[in-house]
Amino acid sequence: MSAVLIVEDEPGLRQGLVSAVETLGFTAIPAASLAEARHALEGAPVDCILLDIRLRDGDGLSLLRELRAGTHRDVPVIMATAYGDSERTIGAMRDGAFDYLTKPFDLPALLATVQRAVKQRALAQALNPPAAQPAARGGLVGTSTAMLGIWKLIGRAAAADAPVMITGETGTGKELVARAIHDYSSRGPESFVAVNLAALPPSLLESELFGHEKGAFTGAAQRRPGRLEAAGAGTLFLDEIGDLDAALQTKLLRVLAGGSYERVGGDEQLPNRARIVSATNKPVRPGEPGCTLREDLYYRLAVIEIEVPPLRARKSDIPLLVAHALAGTPARAVSEEGMAHLLAYRWPGNVRELIHVIHRAAVLAGGEIIDVVNLPEAVRDERERHVAEDGPVVLRDAVAALEKRLIERALERAKGNRSEAARQLGIGRPQLYAKMEEYGIGDRHDGST
Ligand SMILES: Nc1ncnc2c1ncn2[C@@H]1O[C@H](COP(=O)(O)OP(=O)(O)OP(=O)(O)O)[C@@H](O)[C@H]1O
Ligand SMILES: [Mg+2]
Numbered sequence: 001m002s003a004v005l006i007v008e009d010e011p012g013l014r015q016g017l018v019s020a021v022e023t024l025g026f027t028a029i030p031a032a033s034l035a036e037a038r039h040a041l042e043g044a045p046v047d048c049i050l051l052d053i054r055l056r057d058g059d060g061l062s063l064l065r066e067l068r069a070g071t072h073r074d075v076p077v078i079m080a081t082a083y084g085d086s087e088r089t090i091g092a093m094r095d096g097a098f099d100y101l102t103k104p105f106d107l108p109a110l111l112a113t114v115q116r117a118v119k120q121r122a123l124a125q126a127l128n129p130p131a132a133q134p135a136a137r138g139g140l141v142g143t144s145t146a147m148l149g150i151w152k153l154i155g156r157a158a159a160a161d162a163p164v165m166i167t168g169e170t171g172t173g174k175e176l177v178a179r180a181i182h183d184y185s186s187r188g189p190e191s192f193v194a195v196n197l198a199a200l201p202p203s204l205l206e207s208e209l210f211g212h213e214k215g216a217f218t219g220a221a222q223r224r225p226g227r228l229e230a231a232g233a234g235t236l237f238l239d240e241i242g243d244l245d246a247a248l249q250t251k252l253l254r255v256l257a258g259g260s261y262e263r264v265g266g267d268e269q270l271p272n273r274a275r276i277v278s279a280t281n282k283p284v285r286p287g288e289p290g291c292t293l294r295e296d297l298y299y300r301l302a303v304i305e306i307e308v309p310p311l312r313a314r315k316s317d318i319p320l321l322v323a324h325a326l327a328g329t330p331a332r333a334v335s336e337e338g339m340a341h342l343l344a345y346r347w348p349g350n351v352r353e354l355i356h357v358i359h360r361a362a363v364l365a366g367g368e369i370i371d372v373v374n375l376p377e378a379v380r381d382e383r384e385r386h387v388a389e390d391g392p393v394v395l396r397d398a399v400a401a402l403e404k405r406l407i408e409r410a411l412e413r414a415k416g417n418r419s420e421a422a423r424q425l426g427i428g429r430p431q432l433y434a435k436m437e438e439y440g441i442g443d444r445h446d447g448s449t
Contacts, residue, residue: 001026002047002118007037007063008080009055017050024111026118033057043069048098048117050110053081053088057083061092066097076117086140086151093155100152104419106430141324145315145437150177153306160183163256165241165277165301168308171352174279175239177308180236187275190234195227198240202248207264210251216265223363228261231274241301242282242293256300276301310415311347311354314418315440318342318354318416325355329362333368341375343440345382402441407432411441 004026011032018028029046031037034057040046043386053060064077076098081088084102092100098117101110142150157164158181166174175194182192200208207216211226228236238244244252255261256276260269278301286295289399297445311317322334322342334342347353361374372380404424414420422432435441 001025001027003029003032003044004114005029005037005040005046005049006116006136007031007034007049007055007060008052009033015324020107020111021050021114024115034060034063037063041072046072049075049077050114051077051079053079053083053092061088061095064092064097065095071288076120078110078113078117084143084148086142086147089151090155090158090180090184093152094158096159097155100148102148105431125170126431140173140180141320142314142317143320143349144316144431146309146314147317150308153304154180154184154263157181157304157306160304161185161275161409163273163276163278163301164304164306165284165298166277166306166308167284168281169310169348169350170281171350172308172310173351174235174281174308177306178237178239178277178279181277182237182275185235185275187234191231192235192237193227193231193274194237194239196239197248198243202245206248206251209248210261210263212264213266216263220265223263223275226263228255228272228274229270233273236274236276238276238278238301240280240282241278242284242291244293246292246294249294251299253294253300256297306395311350314437315343316437316442319439319442321351322358326362329359330368331362331365331370332368334358334361335372338370338372338375341372341379341382345379400439404441407435407437407439407441 004021006014006017006021006028008017008030008302014030014032018030021028026047029040029044031040034055037049037051050205051060051063055089060079060081066077067073067075067077073096077096079092079097079100080103081100082103089100098120099113101113140147140150154177164181166177168174178194179192182188197205207220207224207226209226211224211229212220214220238252251261255272260271262269270403282293283291284293284298284302285288285291285414287299299327311321319339322339326332326334342354342357349356357376357379358370360376361370364374365371389424407421410421410424411418414424418432419429422429425432427435
């Protein structure tokens with residue numbers, strides 16, 4: 001029978017998890033501290049570990065790292081925490097966690113993850129423990145569930161060495177994601193070289209990417225190394241990969257398939273040692289309408305694919321991004337009414353547009369507080385349009401506004417205890433979470449797990 005080690009210091013939760021795991025037909029081994037967990041691991045074989053991060057005798061992440069470096073490197077570890085911040089999520093995934101779950105648990109999802117982990121244990125392939133290194137976060141900001149997913153993927157991609165394709169609408173932060181993957185990967189100390197494939201005509205782009213020999217074409221007075229060569233053993237970031245022309249797609253495919261290339265006008269085979277990370281806001285998946293990327297190249301480039309969600313799908317990040325954008329401007333804050341507009345707007349230009357709007361408004365405001373009048377017309381219009389429209393839109397908005405107020409009040413009454421607030425509202429916790437995310441009701445109500 002498979003054994004699951006449950007490391008959790010809160011007795012009630014520990015007991016609950018033990019019972020839940022036993023319903024799957026597994027043996028559950030409870031441990032209340034890191035010391036007890038280490039003791040249990042010495043005593044009996046374990047097939048999966050559910051590991052809390054904040055324990056009274058230390059940090060679960062340190063145990064994760066010990067396990068990865070030692071004899072238990074194949075045991076899948078599911079990290080659990082009330083704190084879903086980026087640094088820890090990326091760190092945990094990079095250090096080889098199987099998954100990273102936030103409390104309070106969605107029990108069916110938790111059990112499904114445990115089941116998957118135990119199953120994978122049989123097929124486990126050890127990840128090389130990446131060297132622990134402090135790395136910059138690359139300036140990415142966000143605490144939404146969607147961003148939490150991105151932190152996880154960045155951590156996973158950093159631990160792997162395969163090509164990564166990053167997709168998503170314009171301005172969603174694809175380039176920052178690419179840099180974060182590089183920074184957190186073992187190639188972090190090497191160069192990160194970015195090439196915008198849409199910025200140059202194909203003839204120039206070819207020599208930009210691969211370099212050229214002396215005399216390769218008129219004006220080629222000297223041999224010149226390409227960007228691929230400049231990237232060395234680092235990361236080559238191919239931005240706007242969806243715009244690459246057909247001939248260069250073929251050349252790039254040869255680099256990925258054969259591992260080597262020639263400079264323009266040369267025949268010396270140069271080995272490619274760089275990791276390729278690409279990004280695009282164009283359709284690139286085989287069969288997608290408007291896709292011009294060849295299918296075989298797509299599969300070579302998108303061994304790992306990360307889709308960055310649009311800002312409107314993670315509105316709870318908006319206040320944080322606003323604060324981030326305000327830094328360095330004379331303004332200090334956005335009025336409540338102004339923030340309501342920012343939360344209502346659809347942000348077709350995503351984070352880039354938001355940052356631009358805030359920078360502009362900070363100048364226009366000429367004081368400490370940005371108000372509605374300082375926002376561009378499109379953003380100001382958003383709420384008025386909703387109010388002015390007839391019929392179902394108004395009803396839907398009115399219901400939404402009411403719902404939002406009720407949730408905020410319940411959270412206040414429950415002093416931030418979400419289980420209690422959900423109970424008062426007569427809804428389930430997952431539903432409360434979904435609503436809080438939808439309405440951008442944030443962490444100021446956080447008080448409990
Ligand atoms: N999560 C984030 N936190 C902080 N800043 C962000 C975030 N996402 C994006 N930005 C900022 O928004 C701007 C656009 O980001 P980026 O250039 O990475 O977008 P992109 O997805 O590459 O867009 P495009 O498809 O137009 O090239 C940058 O100034 C970047 O610093
Ligand atoms: Mg970009």
